[in-house]
Amino acid sequence: MERIRIVVVGLGHRGRHMTKLAARGFDCTDVVGVCDIDRDMWYQKQWDQDKPMAEILPEPAFFLDYQQMLEELKPDLVIVETGADIHAEFCCQALDRGIHVLSDIPVVASLAEADALWRSANASRGVIMVGANPNEAGWANALVDLHQRGLIGEPYYMEAEYIHWSEGAMSTNLTAHSEWRRHLSPIRYCTHSLGPLLRILREDLRHVSCFGTGQHCQIPGRVSRKDDMQAAQFRTESGVVVRLLRNGACRARIGHHSYRVFCTKGYFEKIAPKGGDPVKIRFNSDVLYGARQLTTLPLAEYMPHEYADNPRAIGHGGVDYAMLDKLFTALLAGSRTVPTDLREGLRMTLPGIYAEESARRNGEVMTMYYPWDAEWKTSF
Ligand SMILES: NC(=O)c1ccc[n+]([C@@H]2O[C@H](COP(=O)([O-])OP(=O)(O)OC[C@H]3O[C@@H](n4cnc5c(N)ncnc54)[C@H](O)[C@@H]3O)[C@@H](O)[C@H]2O)c1
The missing domain is CATH 3.30.360.10 (Dihydrodipicolinate Reductase; domain 2)
Incomplete structure (x- = not known):
């Protein structure tokens, strides 16, 4: 893989920030799709922006339906930024299609979800990393x-x-x-x-x-x-x-x-x-x-010192950038070793x-x- 085709699901405060960072902070990424059940999150100006996301970032296609986005765009990586109690189903659907996943935390909301996600991850050729930015x-x-x-x-x-x-x-x-x-x-x-x-x-x-x-x-x-x-x-x-x-x-x-x-x-x-x-x-x-x-x-x-001189290293004092950078580097190298894997996420x-x-x-x-x-x- 030479470039990473990314989609984001969940366009609340966090999802919008991560979409911008993934799209603008790196030279190796193309954010090709975004999804939310509320289209206002993309097309209307939100409290933390001076214009709507659709104007800030015109490239990605917007979807109301997650499965449709996965089927139509066949991305390399999904970034899951839905609410903190509804991550696992989105992760499983991507992993079951062999798509890599970065899921925000907490990664599951029940023991049954942990079981299902563990099975999906172990059976998938996709890699899942958990978005534990404080780590x-x-x-x-x-x-x-x-x-x-x-x-x-x-x-x-x-x-x-x-x-x-x-x-x-x-x-x-x-x-x-x-x-x-x-x-x-x-x-x-x-x-x-x-x-x-x-x-x-x-x-x-x-x-x-x-x-x-x-x-x-x-x-x-x-x-x-x-x-x-x-x-x-x-x-x-x-x-x-x-x-x-x-x-x-x-x-x-x-x-x-x-x-x-x-x-x-x-x-x-x-x-x-x-x-x-x-x-x-x-x-x-x-x-x-x-x-x-x-x-x-x-x-x-927060800033990890190895990123301190990088003007693109932003997001919670640079840790969001560090997290994405390490994931993208692993994916481009074809490695399954990521800083916070599912086992760490479940721990x-x-x-x-x-x-x-x-x-x-x-x-x-x-x-x-x-x-x-x-x-x-x-x-x-
Ligand atoms: N790591 C961090 O520093 C950090 C900081 C803030 C939030 N978070 C995490 O980020 C995630 C998102 O947080 P937030 O504050 O943006 O939450 P939010 O509730 O504002 O946004 C979640 C979005 O998901 C959308 N959504 C819900 N169901 C959906 C579906 N079926 N398909 C598509 N979209 C759907 C909602 O409409 C909403 O816009 C949470 O898991 C939270 O824990 C992490």
Whole structure:
């Protein structure tokens, strides 16, 4: 393959951004088709644009029907940007036709979907990569590097929080069009938090208990009954504990992602900017000369440094570009090895599905299985 013919399904805020980036950020791509059940997403100006997508990007053909787009255009790659709870069916349909897939996260919405997607992916000549862009962040690469070099030892406790602003114009605009943003259980959106941490955890998460708070925060126009906050504790077979805090709504007015990693020979943290304080990315090490005290790493919050001089490297501080670049490079080389494959995607998605069920059961400790486990089953 010399060029990659791409289609995008789902043209919300994220889908429009990824369409532009895939089309304009690279010399090896042709975005030939786009699809949404709402034609206004393409033909009408949206809140984050000064003109409609059809004028910004005149080349792709617009489709209302996904299957028709696949049949007519026979693309090399589908980028799936439908709502966070409806990815798997689009992925399976593409993989079953031998088409490569980049699916946004969380990649599945149920155990049954995980099973179906795992089977489709294993039977397909197409490659599936999961769009875990936080995994590409410069700070996550630094964490992995410190770990691989043995400078912080092995993790025994990690924690992450993802607090999304729940008020203001951006939240209102994002939510207005988007069913899943109003209704999805916060803990299901665990992938941005677990993804980077799982990069240094050799085991899968095995047990979970989760609680939710109910509702304490008034948001104009709120319709769902989802919890304001949900807190999950995960544990691996050998006893590594991972704690995750997610919000549906809150008054904190902070954002977004913080992580702390406690290891046998050191400590690492990435603390999101708060109240005017800049991002903090720092570590200490018992075995690296001169690094026994907390040592700041001179990294931007997200930009991987190998892309820092590339003016086309945009999207969440450059991580969206890095993700696409690595996928396109693999596809052009005919490689099936991609940075975040389906197994990694399920390792970071399924814990949220079990955690939601645990919260429903008032914190019951649940054992989690994955499609590669002998005990795997598609019901709880
Ligand atoms: N990785 C990131 O940084 C990041 C950031 C934001 C969103 N996301 C992910 O991106 C995805 C999209 O997010 P969003 O905010 O754009 O959501 P959204 O709800 O605004 O957009 C989803 C779009 O999919 C369309 N759609 C639904 N069913 C369809 C169908 N059958 N055929 C074609 N189109 C259909 C909807 O009409 C809508 O326009 C989500 O999975 C979300 O988790 C990721």
